[in-house]
Amino acid sequence: MKKLNSIKSIHEAYLLGNTTPSQLVQECLKRIQDQDSNIQSFLTLCENEAIDSSLQLSATISRELLQKYPLYGIPVGVKDNINVNNVEMTAASKILQNHRSVYDATVVERLKKKGAIIVGKTNMDEFAMGSSTEFSGFYPTKNPIHLDYTPGGSSGGSAAAVKAGFCPIALGSDTGGSVRQPASFCGIVGIRPTYGFVSRYGMTSFCSTLDQIGSIGTTVDDAFLLLQCICGYDENDSTSENMEWEDLPEVPSLDSFGILSSMNHLQMDPFIEKMYQRVVQFLSSSYKPVTYDLNMLDCAMATYHVIADSEASSNLSRFDGIRFGQQKIGLSSEESYLLARTEGFGTEVKRRVLLGTYILSNEFAGNYYKQALYAKDLVTSEFESIFTDCPFLVLPTTLKMPFKFGERKDPLDMYYSDYLTIPSSIAGLPSVSIPIGIDDMGFSAGIQLIGPRFSEKLLWKVARTIEEEVS
Amino acid sequence: MDNNNRKIDDNALNLLCKMANISLTQEEKDHLIIQLNSIAGLFDQISTHTTKKDSFSRRSTFLSDDTPSTFSNIEGILNNVPSKRDSSVLCPVMKFQGKKNEEA
Numbered sequence: 313m314k315k316l317n318s319i320k321s322i323h324e325a326y327l328l329g330n331t332t333p334s335q336l337v338q339e340c341l342k343r344i345q346d347q348d349s350n351i352q353s354f355l356t357l358c359e360n361e362a363i364d365s366s367l368q369l370s371a372t373i374s375r376e377l378l379q380k381y382p383l384y385g386i387p388v389g390v391k392d393n394i395n396v397n398n399v400e401m402t403a404a405s406k407i408l409q410n411h412r413s414v415y416d417a418t419v420v421e422r423l424k425k426k427g428a429i430i431v432g433k434t435n436m437d438e439f440a441m442g443s444s445t446e447f448s449g450f451y452p453t454k455n456p457i458h459l460d461y462t463p464g465g466s467s468g469g470s471a472a473a474v475k476a477g478f479c480p481i482a483l484g485s486d487t488g489g490s491v492r493q494p495a496s497f498c499g500i501v502g503i504r505p506t507y508g509f510v511s512r513y514g515m516t517s518f519c520s521t522l523d524q525i526g527s528i529g530t531t532v533d534d535a536f537l538l539l540q541c542i543c544g545y546d547e548n549d550s551t552s553e554n555m556e557w558e559d560l561p562e563v564p565s566l567d568s569f570g571i572l573s574s575m576n577h578l579q580m581d582p583f584i585e586k587m588y589q590r591v592v593q594f595l596s597s598s599y600k601p602v603t604y605d606l607n608m609l610d611c612a613m614a615t616y617h618v619i620a621d622s623e624a625s626s627n628l629s630r631f632d633g634i635r636f637g638q639q640k641i642g643l644s645s646e647e648s649y650l651l652a653r654t655e656g657f658g659t660e661v662k663r664r665v666l667l668g669t670y671i672l673s674n675e676f677a678g679n680y681y682k683q684a685l686y687a688k689d690l691v692t693s694e695f696e697s698i699f700t701d702c703p704f705l706v707l708p709t710t711l712k713m714p715f716k717f718g719e720r721k722d723p724l725d726m727y728y729s730d731y732l733t734i735p736s737s738i739a740g741l742p743s744v745s746i747p748i749g750i751d752d753m754g755f756s757a758g759i760q761l762i763g764p765r766f767s768e769k770l771l772w773k774v775a776r777t778i779e780e781e782v783s
Numbered sequence: 784m785d786n787n788n789r790k791i792d793d794n795a796l797n798l799l800c801k802m803a804n805i806s807l808t809q810e811e812k813d814h815l816i817i818q819l820n821s822i823a824g825l826f827d828q829i830s831t832h833t834t835k836k837d838s839f840s841r842r843s844t845f846l847s848d849d850t851p852s853t854f855s856n857i858e859g860i861l862n863n864v865p866s867k868r869d870s871s872v873l874c875p876v877m878k879f880q881g882k883k884n885e886e887a
Contacts, residue, residue, distance in 0.1 A: 611832040614825045625803060632804070646804075654806040662805055667819060669803045670791060671826070683829045690832065723818055724825070 333385030337366035353472040357432040384427030389482035392433040395514040404448040407656025408637035417514020435469030443729035464494030471498040489733025491526035492745035496709040496758020507740030508553035511546030519620040570702040587748040587757035618684035625668025699764040709758030
């Protein structure tokens with residue numbers, strides 16, 4: 313069974329009559345059934361819905377429809393913190409086990425309107441808190457390149473499903489790097505869009521100030537095409553920006569790009585360093601490299617965790633075993649809440665909820681949250697200053713290559729996985745991670761491009777050039 | 784308020800657990816106290832980058848120093864009337880549409 317890896321190759325096969333949406337979906341589902349018991353990238357499969365949709369799309373397929381609907385007959389994986397109507401949604405938490413969505417998230421609604429076929433819900437770290445998918449409440453996802461390595465996280469299920477060829481594209485969510493880091497670990501492309509460019513209506517909130525839905529694909533074009541299909545204003549999301557894809561600024565003429573000066577102390581993996589230099593060297597042949605300092609880099613991670621954990625403790629207070637998911641019966645309502653949350657939440661979620669409670673309680677932590685909001689402003693200002701005379705920045709996605717299961721036992725070690733993805737998340741900037749090179753183990757290094765707000769078209773152009781010339 | 788010297792001990796963790804509606808075994812508590820203090824120690828890095836002198840200056844003056852026109856619809860917002868201004872230049876709260884989102 314031949315893998316159809318890109319949207320373009322699938323649409324060409326449809327046009328030539330080599331396959332149909334129905335045949336493709338059957339092949340995808342079979343591949344998942346045969347191989348996903350090892351990788352464990354999916355939590356729920358939407359077999360009946362996917363087959364029904366694919367039969368309808370097969371019956372009406374035409375050249376015109378394929379041109380009109382860019383995702384016509386394309387199988388898509390959806391991270392399990394995004395609602396798909398009438399499908400189980402757990403955010404990989406036992407507290408939400410058996411909870412069925414009663415509506416489509418805006419992004420899912422838009423995917424369906426563009427002809428996409430949702431094949432299933434992908435595994436993740438519980439409530440998107442983690443960087444390895446080891447903290448799923450159900451089972452860990454394995455990296456398809458080497459099964460004893462993690463796929464990164466928290467969107468590890470989406471990245472692994474795409475890498476394994478179960479679906480050519482998938483949705484993830486990125487709060488501090490949860491799309492880009494797993495994309496990097498699995499050797500594929502991941503995009504975090506500008507904050508407010510993609511609606512979060514129907515996504516389970518973890519940290520509302522930073523959460524964004526992002527796209528994952530095997531190629532730069534596929535990941536951006538997926539983003540193009542889900543972006544735009546949504547009146548159901550109060551943080552949604554009044555910006556459509558067509559309204560994005562056109563790509564300016566590029567004469568320079570930015571690199572960071574202060575990375576020597578970060579003990580970057582030699583292979584990542586080598587691939588990073590290769591990209592910088594390639595870009596330098598066309599544009600002038602300009603070096604910048606990001607003084608707030610060192611405190612960005614602390615800033616992120618203060619904001620994220622505080623908001624997580626607040627956002628997750630709604631999960632009490634009464635309104636959603638697993639119900640536990642105690643002698644009083646307080647005891648019922650206690651039982652549901654104690655048994656329903658996993659280790660990492662408890663750790664972050666308790667830290668968030670600590671941060672927000674004046675008695676213990678005073679003004680951490682206010683300081684973090686101020687630091688967030690400073691990070692944003694630094695990026696704004698850089699982008700006044702430089703169109704985009706290049707830096708590695710991660711400092712280290714993929715790690716094995718259980719290798720990072722200390723939570724702080726795990727948190728450092730997102731060291732280079734957090735700053736742009738804090739500033740609400742778009743960023744794309746693309747795979748560069750392949751090491752002896754078969755892993756690629758992830759290199760990310762970061763641009764000013766709403767510079768997605770520019771990032772697409774540069775990422776595509778790097779993919780064609782360097783990857 | 785100074786953030787230093789606010790260590791999480793057994794009593795503090797008990798109170799946090801009560802506030803968060805989470806129960807832990809003593810073994811879990813002992814383990815968590817070490818981890819939480821280690822992570823919380825990281826938070827003090829922020830204050831070294833946000834000096835006392837200018838701390839909060841940008842955020843605290845954000846409302847007062849902004850141009851009056853940006854906040855011209857403040858009464859409308861308070862009454863849940865959607866702003867008709869270009870959203871891309873406004874802070875997120877300016878775009879509140881008064882829609883309820885009660886689902887998970």
